[in-house]
Amino acid sequence: MSDEPMDAATPAGAEAAGLAPADRPIFFIHTPKTGGNTVISHFLAFLPVEQVFPPPPQLTLLDGDFATARERLPGLRFLHGHVRVTLTGLLPLERLRLVTFVRHPVRLVASHYLYFRHMPELPMHQAAKALGIADFLRRYPSYGTNPQTRYLTLALGLRRPGVHQEVSEQALAALEHFDFVGVTERMQDSLTALSEHYALPNFPPARLNEGKASRDEVEATEAVLRRDEFLMRLGADFLLRREAEERLEKWFATRRAAQARGALLQGLKGAAAMPxxxxxxxxxxxxxxxxxxxxxxxxxxxxxxxxxxxxxxxxxxxxxxxxxxxxxxxxxxxxxxxxxxxxxxxxxxxxxxxxxxxxxxxxxxxxxxxxxxxxxxxxxxxxxxxxxxxxxxxxxxxxxxxxxxxxxxxxxxxxxxxxx
Missing domain, CATH: 2.60.120 (Jelly Rolls)
Structure with a gap:
């Protein structure tokens, strides 16, 4: 057995702490532009609002919300939010089942930039409106440099890498803290897996996120981001996305195998139709x-x-x-x-x-x-x-x-x- 200290924020750490995984609330760490509104709507399709924090329509956990969340934790089933700070010390992560979604890096960066362009009330609107995507990322490189990896490492209190630092190991380290990781481009598959994983109802999506940019605008923006200059800044996020996809595929493969094993054994016993x-x-x-x-x-x-x-x-x-x-x-x-x-x-x-x-x-x-x-x-x-x-x-x-x-x-x- 390893002599390394066990992090109670991981599933293994929680079990070692004597916690019952099925009784821990789900905490969805909502990386911006990953389809999180659809995920939140999925839980609001069946949970009483009193068991959800923050209540709709709030999407961001602000400074004053963490004390309220801790106080209300025994009665909550689902927490969610954009986070701008390290959660360590603000929420008892060892008492939560952590969930997140990962999006294709090029699509996420394009979506974030176009969101700025089409939302005049946002602080970055004028810059995004005045600059094409290439010049925007040259002036504000953090928006195009492994934004998902950097977001999750900050939230989890891992060593935060610099803008141009190699962060591949950080991507995998971040995912190890999550009990479930969905893939934005496979939203329905991910919600189905999430529902079965947690024994939850699986309603059709109440809403699917749609941006205000036209298809031509999206395609032109993504085309620029596929240049080597910008792809080389997204290596850790591509690793994050691949790992999330492999996790989802493994989950479905495990389910298919379990179903096939059960059907074959029951058929041989004469308890069901023989496949x-x-x-x-x-x-x-x-x-x-x-x-x-x-x-x-x-x-x-x-x-x-x-x-x-x-x-x-x-x-x-x-x-x-x-x-x-x-x-x-x-x-x-x-x-x-x-x-x-x-x-x-x-x-x-x-x-x-x-x-x-x-x-x-x-x-x-x-x-x-x-x-x-x-x-x-x-x-x-x-x-x-x-x-x-x-x-x-x-x-x-x-x-x-x-x-x-x-x-x-x-x-x-x-x-x-x-x-x-």
Missing amino acids: WVAARAGDAALSFLEGWHPQGWVGEPRDGAQYWWTEDRARIVLASASGRGLRIGMHVVETLGFDPARIRVILGNRLLKTETAPAEPGAEVSFRIDAATFARHRRTAVIELAGPRSATFAELDPATADHRLRSFAVRRFTIEPLED
Whole structure:
């Protein structure tokens, strides 16, 4: 176990402090121009106003609000706000579940600048109105230099980087404090995931943020921001965005796997309709998850001529209703020039041992899952398959213009029970 001090603002720190995560209010740290009004409206669709702070239409937590928030915390379910100060010492972060949303860096900077241009009451309106986006950012570089990373590190009390300082590590450090991170460009997906993550109702969005700038104005502004001069200032925010996207994808992948595992096991037990399976033997079966191309055939479509290409990584789901150990075989009919023995079979973080034997055509790659492993995984297992090399169809045949990744092709799967 690490000797480093544990930060109670992180989920791990909160658990170590003996706090019940499900009882902690949600605190949405609202980075400007990330679609936060839509997020707030999502909670206002079902929560009593008395359980929301600050109450609508206020969006910013001002100096005097923090004492009120602390006093009212036992009766609150949702806190939110733009913040202009470090929250450490102002709010008990260890008693909150932190949420934020991240937006594509170019779109966020463009949106912020155009917001200034179209809102005369704002202090920066005259500057944005008088200057094009390039000159505006040259004169006021902080608006175009990793604004999301800098905003979150300030709010969380992390070491605040300078305007031109390398801050990639700060981006990842900031996200580690959050229980949930959404992606603005995938607002509906993010709200769905957030609702399921916290067991909340999921109403259709009450409002979607719309700016006052025209589409032409937005596109022209974003085009300027895609110059190297400005992209190089957004490296940490791009890392932040990629990490947020990967988190969201991982959440959906975990949900799909859980649903597939449950459906397969219930079908084998006769408790529900049996889903489609790629292979079955007795009370054990196997099916595809994600990472597979549609079925193809060598020559005419017929049984025994079919194949499925994997993408660079693919997943299958297995179930053994009795919990008995299984030997899984894959007839690999084609690879991208590599030895099928180099295909990796992964369960969780563990690389499984494989055996390879000649087949006609290709090779038979097999692996085993014993009864103890099935017992640890509730009689199901999600397996990741990865070849050492992948390429697009277009790389091998440019005439196809098909840029989907592929790695190796499987004709069939087989399942055999292991000897007790």
